Amino acid sequence: MMDSRTLSVLEICEAVLNCPDVPSLEAQLTNLSATIGFSALKALHVRRENSKTSYRFVSAHRDAGWQLQVGRSSPIFSDELIENAARQKTAFTKHDCAAGRTNNPTDDQTSASTVFVPTFDRCGLSGLIAFIGIPSDLSGVIINLLHLAGLYTSSRFAALLFEEATNPTDLTPREVECLKWSSNGLTSSEIAEKLGISRHTADWYLKEATQKLGAQNRTHAVMIAYRKGLII
Incomplete structure (x- = not known):
């Protein structure tokens, strides 16, 4: 029998899939954080075009009200970590994640665990989500819940945040x-x-x-x- 937290995460995952816009997605991140206990989220999305691979980065922090922000890079996603995610093909945990520490006081300054959830498509690794600030004594059940939440959240990020505009772009x-x-x-x-x-x-x-x-x-x-x- 599933406990209340598992049921809550499943309900949030369903809500994420049905999010019509970015503010709705931010609201569900708030709910997910309150249910599982992470303090920040960073996401990497892989873009492949003409045999070239590039990355797009998104972050959200509890202290900033889970407002999604785009970035050019994120030190937590090193080349080594991305390669490791592509090999493991399942959620994994890093403790005392120094990669998330920078000189920026608004960035991640955490000694707790970070759970990484990779996602894949037919070409290989398609994305990687980091749930930051998880209590170090997290159980296997919580890791599984984060894996599930990461899979759902990643697909919705891609649909809402990185979709091509349907109308011609004519920006001045x-x-x-x-x-x-x-x-x-x-x-x-x-x-x-x-x-x-x-x-x-x-x-x-x-x-x-x-x-x-x-x-x-x-x-x-x-x-x-x-x-x-x-x-x-």
Whole structure:
């Protein structure tokens, strides 16, 4: 007989699959964290095109309200760890994960366990999710639950965050520039100061770019722009 936590995780996984947009996915990450106990999540997605392999990175932290953020890299995903994930083909745990430590005080500073969940498609490794800040004495049942949650979450990340826009992209240079600064973590006010425009104008450019890309919000727009190679 399944316990209440297992049932809760299964319900959350089902909800993740039915998430219509990025905010809904963020809400389910909040529920999943409260149920299992991790403090941060980082995800790597593999992109293969014309025999070339590249990576896209997403992160979310409990302290930041589980708002999904795109990034150019993540030190927790070393080449060695990615190769190990491709070989293991199942969830695995690392303790005292130094790879997650950086000089950035907002990044992961944890001595607890990190559970890595790899996902695969017909070409091989398609993604890797890290659940960070898990209590070190976690049981095999929790690892299995995280494996299940990672599989469901990864597929929904790919569908919501890295899908191609269905409409033609016709962004102006200014809209691309605003998206690029937004991807670096700048607010509308900071973008406006950089470009010598008003905050209202910066918001307008970002809103136009978001609509043209068929994105749910600014974060989603940045991720699609990365996916389409509009910003580097």
